Amino acid sequence: MNPVLSRWVLPLLFLLSAGPAVSQPLIVPPLGLPSPLPVPDDNPLTPEKIALGRKLFFDRRLSPNNTMSCAMCHVPAQGFTVNEVRLAVGINGKTGRRNAPALYNVAYQRLLFHDGREFFLEDQIISPLTNPVEMGNPSIGYVVDKVRKLPGYEDEFRAAFGTGVSVATLGKALASYQRTLLSGNAPFDRWYFAGEAEAVSEEAKAGFAIFTGKGRCVSCHLIGEHAALFTDHAFHNTGVAHLPLIPEKTVEVDLGSGFVVRLPRTQLDQVLLPPEKDLGRYEVTLDPADLWRYKTPSLRNVALTAPYMHNGVLLTLDEVIDYYDRGGTGAEGQDPRIAPLGLTPEEKRALVAFLHSLTGDNVTTLAQERYPHAELGGTMAARPGATGYPGP
């Protein structure tokens, strides 16, 4: 059986056989996550949609030169983000202006993207598919037309939705798969919600006390009575947008065809375009109060999702804690809760230990998410116009 189907269908069959004939949800969220799982009325979860969305998520043919899939910036084995780069790298090596968010528990996000400009997972896909520095398709219609013509998909869409490939069904399939990327039952959950005294270390417990006390973290990264997403679903100016990147003295430049040279940064700055401006939530609301405000991310599995912040400017959790301890950059409009904390080295280590206790029990299984390359059209390297990534 397909591993996704077996992961979700077998528990379903079990539930159906165990209880009276009431309709049970397809997915029961793990300890620590709100229940039931929010799913829009017009896109109920089914095993067929989840399996189809999974195939699409890993299919590089969703980009014009068959190089970029969703999974290349949301890499399962790298916390559904990319640990190696601060800013997302898209088609033909083009660099975007933001860090790819981890997709764990994305089903619970009320607004999508760092600036919250999108509302539903179903609609969100249009942005990466057509963004010239991400998947680089000329239009969403181009993608629909291409997927329709790929062998197999039209039939699979009909089986899952009763209708063929369209923007709507493409969005529904990808959304359904992403809603299954749940991760909870972390040591923290077993300690805090299930009362298992030994589930976390004494150091992590001390870190929790700072998180909810002296550190003021919990005022934005919320913990509920029965569940915790560690976000208030709101936007704040943490001062991070004004943190200068430490300039590398020399930079690797790919001249194409595998020739890489190292050039001094100063020489490069004379020819490169300045990095694109990023004004945060302001870009959506045009309200000056929203300048440089970004969405509070969930902290679940945060130990796996470096680098941090919308621009990936902080590389480790130690750097994040040092940043908050310093009181941010003190930039214009910075939230007053981001102020010097006076943490001792022990307190900082405890906070980091607490953040590590938020790693879910299924992350190893999730890291193995993939789709067989051969079933996605075989060798892509041979295709004319394919550049960048050779087929595996």
Ligand code: HEC
């Ligand atoms: C080139 C890298 C890249 C590719 C390819 C890519 N993404 Fe992303 N993704 C990003 C970045 C960067 C952001 C944040 C952008 C922003 O905030 O403006 C993002 C944001 C998201 C979000 C919002 C998450 C949140 O917490 O707000 C979702 C969901 C998502 N991507 C899913 C997908 C899907 C599905 C695909 C394939 C159709 C895809 N991504 C392809 C880089 C990528």
Ligand code: HEC
């Ligand atoms: C005023 C609200 C607020 C407070 C207080 C706050 N945070 Fe945050 N936190 C945010 C926002 C907003 C972001 C995202 C900023 C960005 O993307 O530029 C963030 C990002 C983070 C990240 C990076 C997550 C990621 O995936 O990139 C970590 C880790 C974190 N916070 C931990 C903490 C800790 C620990 C504290 C307490 C010392 C704390 N936060 C206090 C709002 C807050």
